[in-house]
Amino acid sequence: MRTKDEVKHDAIIQATIKLVNKIGFVSSSVSKIAKEAGVSPATLYIYYKNKEDLLTSTYVSIKQLMGKVLLKELDDSQPIRDSLKKIWLNLFDFTRENPEYFQFTEQFANSPYSDLVKRTEVEKYFEPLSRIVIRGIEQKIIKDISFDVLRAFYFHPAMVLSNARLCQEFKSTPENVEAAFNLAWDAIRL
Amino acid sequence: MRTKDEVKHDAIIQATIKLVNKIGFVSSSVSKIAKEAGVSPATLYIYYKNKEDLLTSTYVSIKQLMGKVLLKELDDSQPIRDSLKKIWLNLFDFTRENPEYFQFTEQFANSPYSDLVKRTEVEKYFEPLSRIVIRGIEQKIIKDISFDVLRAFYFHPAMVLSNARLCQEFKSTPENVEAAFNLAWDAIRL
Amino acid sequence: MRTKDEVKHDAIIQATIKLVNKIGFVSSSVSKIAKEAGVSPATLYIYYKNKEDLLTSTYVSIKQLMGKVLLKELDDSQPIRDSLKKIWLNLFDFTRENPEYFQFTEQFANSPYSDLVKRTEVEKYFEPLSRIVIRGIEQKIIKDISFDVLRAFYFHPAMVLSNARLCQEFKSTPENVEAAFNLAWDAIRL
Amino acid sequence: MRTKDEVKHDAIIQATIKLVNKIGFVSSSVSKIAKEAGVSPATLYIYYKNKEDLLTSTYVSIKQLMGKVLLKELDDSQPIRDSLKKIWLNLFDFTRENPEYFQFTEQFANSPYSDLVKRTEVEKYFEPLSRIVIRGIEQKIIKDISFDVLRAFYFHPAMVLSNARLCQEFKSTPENVEAAFNLAWDAIRL
DNA sequence: GATGAATGAGCCTTCATTCAT
DNA sequence: GATGAATGAAGGCTCATTCAT
Known part of the structure; x- marks a missing residue:
C-alpha cells in the first residue's frame, strides 16, 4: 500500500495558509486550496475530516509553534x-x-x-x-x-x-x- | 418619483446587524438578510449597490455613531x-x-x-x-x-x-x- | 414581479419522469434533470424544497391522477x-x-x-x-x-x-x- | 499464487447485504461496504470486477440459494x-x-x-x-x-x-x- | 493477495445578482 | 419603488475506481 505523502500534506498546509492570507477565510474554498497545493480536492479529506478540521488544525499547530x-x-x-x-x-x-x-x-x-x-x-x-x-x-x-x-x-x-x-x-x-x-x-x- | 421607505431601509440595516452577529459574516447571505428584514432580495439592491456596499455602509455608519x-x-x-x-x-x-x-x-x-x-x-x-x-x-x-x-x-x-x-x-x-x-x-x- | 412560470414547472416534472425512467433513480441527478428541463439547477429549488421533495411530490401527484x-x-x-x-x-x-x-x-x-x-x-x-x-x-x-x-x-x-x-x-x-x-x-x- | 481468502470474501458479501438493507442501494457506496466488511476498498476489486459485479453476483447467488x-x-x-x-x-x-x-x-x-x-x-x-x-x-x-x-x-x-x-x-x-x-x-x- | 493513498468527476444545494412585472 | 422568479457559478463533500507498495 501507498504511505501517506508528507510532502503532499505539507503542501496542503502551506497552500491553506497562503490562500487564506491572500484572499481571506471566506473566499478560501476547499477546491482553491487543493488547486494551490497541487492535489485533488478529495485528497484533502484524507488528511482532514472536513474544511473546519483543516483550518482549526492548521491554526492550533501554528499556535503550538508560537508558544x-x-x-x-x-x-x-x-x-x-x-x-x-x-x-x-x-x-x-x-x-x-x-x-x-x-x-x-x-x-x-x-x-x-x-x-x-x-x-x-x-x-x-x-x-x-x-x-x-x-x-x-x-x-x-x-x-x-x-x-x-x-x-x-x-x-x-x-x-x-x-x-x-x-x-x-x-x-x-x-x-x-x-x-x-x-x-x-x-x-x-x- | 416615489421616496425610499426609511422604515424598510432601517429594517434592512437591523437585519444585517442581527444576522451577522447571530450566524457570522460567512453565512449571512443576501437572501437571508432580506428574509430577516421582511423584504425581497431585489429590494436590497435599491438601497445598496451590492452586498459589499451594504456591509461596509453599515459598518461605517456604526463607526460614525461610535465616534x-x-x-x-x-x-x-x-x-x-x-x-x-x-x-x-x-x-x-x-x-x-x-x-x-x-x-x-x-x-x-x-x-x-x-x-x-x-x-x-x-x-x-x-x-x-x-x-x-x-x-x-x-x-x-x-x-x-x-x-x-x-x-x-x-x-x-x-x-x-x-x-x-x-x-x-x-x-x-x-x-x-x-x-x-x-x-x-x-x-x-x- | 415575475410570476411563476407553469410551463417551466411542468417541464421540470416531465423531465423528472423522463429521466428517472431512462436512467433510473440513482443516476437522475438534480443537474441532469434541470438540463433536461432546460432550466438552471437553482430554478428547481424555487418549485421544490429539495430533491426528495421533487421526487415524492411527483410520485404523489401521479398516484392521485391514477386514483x-x-x-x-x-x-x-x-x-x-x-x-x-x-x-x-x-x-x-x-x-x-x-x-x-x-x-x-x-x-x-x-x-x-x-x-x-x-x-x-x-x-x-x-x-x-x-x-x-x-x-x-x-x-x-x-x-x-x-x-x-x-x-x-x-x-x-x-x-x-x-x-x-x-x-x-x-x-x-x-x-x-x-x-x-x-x-x-x-x-x-x- | 496465494488463494483468495474465503473468510474475507464472505465478509464482503454479508457487508453488502447488510448495508444495502440498512441504508438502501443509493447510499451503499463501495467504501462504506468495504469498511463494514473490514477490508480495504481496493480489496473488493480483487473479488469483483466493479460495483455492478458485486451487486449482481450477490443477487444471483442469493437467488440460486432461494431456488x-x-x-x-x-x-x-x-x-x-x-x-x-x-x-x-x-x-x-x-x-x-x-x-x-x-x-x-x-x-x-x-x-x-x-x-x-x-x-x-x-x-x-x-x-x-x-x-x-x-x-x-x-x-x-x-x-x-x-x-x-x-x-x-x-x-x-x-x-x-x-x-x-x-x-x-x-x-x-x-x-x-x-x-x-x-x-x-x-x-x-x- | 491485500492495502491505504490518491483522484477527477460528480453529487446536492446555496450564492449574489438580475429579470420582468 | 418593490417584488418573487430566475440563473450560472461555486460551495463542501463523496463517489467508484486505480495507483504504488
Missing part, C-alpha cells in the same frame, strides 16, 4: 521584567520571520471559526507565561488585577503592533520594540 | 487624563447599551471586508481623540511615541476588554473600568 | 364483480396511455424514497376501492380475509402484468386482460 | 397442488429465516441494477417450478394461460405477502399462509 518560540530560553531565575521582555522580543522575531503564519492566526482568531477551538486547547501552549505573571503578582512586582486585563495590556498590544494590517507605521526594530515594551511594563508593573 | 458617542461632552479645558478617561467610560457605556452594534464592528474589522473601507473614512470620526493625544505629547504629559503605539495601549485594550468573546471574565463595572484605565494611563503617561 | 382514473365511472348499484373488473380495465388503459407515468411510480414505489411518503398519503386516493371490497365481504361475495391478502391477489397481479419490464410476454389486449381478471376474481370470490 | 430451498423435497409423484403448496411454505420458511437475504433481492429486483442481470440467469434456478406448472396445464388441473399470468397470481402474491415493507399486517403463520395459498390455488386451478 514554543515565544517561551524559549526563559530562565526562572532572571528578573520577571526580563522574562516578559524576552517574550516580547521573541514574538516580534517570530512575526518578522513567519509573517504568513502570524497573519493566518490573526485572521483565524477573529473569524467565526475560532469559536470552534476550545480556548484551553490553545492557552495550554502559553501556560508558562501565566506562571510568570502570577509570580510577578505574588512578588508585588505586577499589579494584582485580573488576567484578562493584564493580557489586554501586555499581550494584545504586542499582537496589534506585530500586525502589519493594523499598524502600518510601526516598524519592529529592536529600538521600537523596546520602547513599546516600556509602555507595556509601565502599564502592568506596580 | 459621536465616545467623544461627546469633552471639554478642551479639562485635564487630558480626564478627557481620556471619559472616552473610556463612554466606550464601555456604548458597548453595554449597544452590544449588537459593537459586536458587528468587531466582526467586520477582522473580516476581509474591512480592507474595502479606507482607514481615513473611519478615522476621521475619531479625529478629536488624536488632537487630545497630540496636545498631551506637546504638554509632556504623554509619552512622545508613535500614534500606532499609543493606540495599541490606549484604545485597543479598551476594545479588547469590551469584547465579550475575547474577555469572558472581565465585567465592565465602573470600578473595573476605572482600574483598567489606570493601566492605560500608566502606559502612555510620561 | 382518479382507476375509480372513474364507478356505479355503486352495479355488481361488485363489474366494478372490480372496470377498475382493472381502467388500470390497463392508464398504463397503456401513460406508460411513463406508470413506470415512474413503479420505480419509485420500490426505491428507498418510497419510505418517505406516508402510506395513507397515497392510499386515500384509492379509498373507494376498499369500500367496494368491504361491501363484497359483507355481502358474502368476496372471501373474508385480510386486506393485505386480497390486495396481493387483486391489485398486485394487475400491477405486475401492466409492468412491461416484469412481464414482457403479456400484451394487454382486452381479451388478455379479461382472461387475467378471471384469475383475480377466482382468487378472491367466495 | 434450491424453494424446490427442495419435491416429489413428482405427489399431487400438483401439494407441490405448489409446498413451494409456498418453503418460500415463507426462507423469508422468515433469511429476512435479510430476501429483503436484498426485493430491493435489487426493483432497482435499475436488475436490468443488468439476464432473466434466464435467474430463471434457470426455478425451472422445476415451470415444469410442474406445465404438467398441471397438460393434466387440465391448471388454467391454460400464459406463464406471465400464472406467475402473477401464484408467485408474486407470495413474494408480496412475504415482504414486510409491503404487507405490514400479514403475519406468515402456517394458518395465514395456508389461507392465502387457497386464493392462489383458486386463481390458477381449472
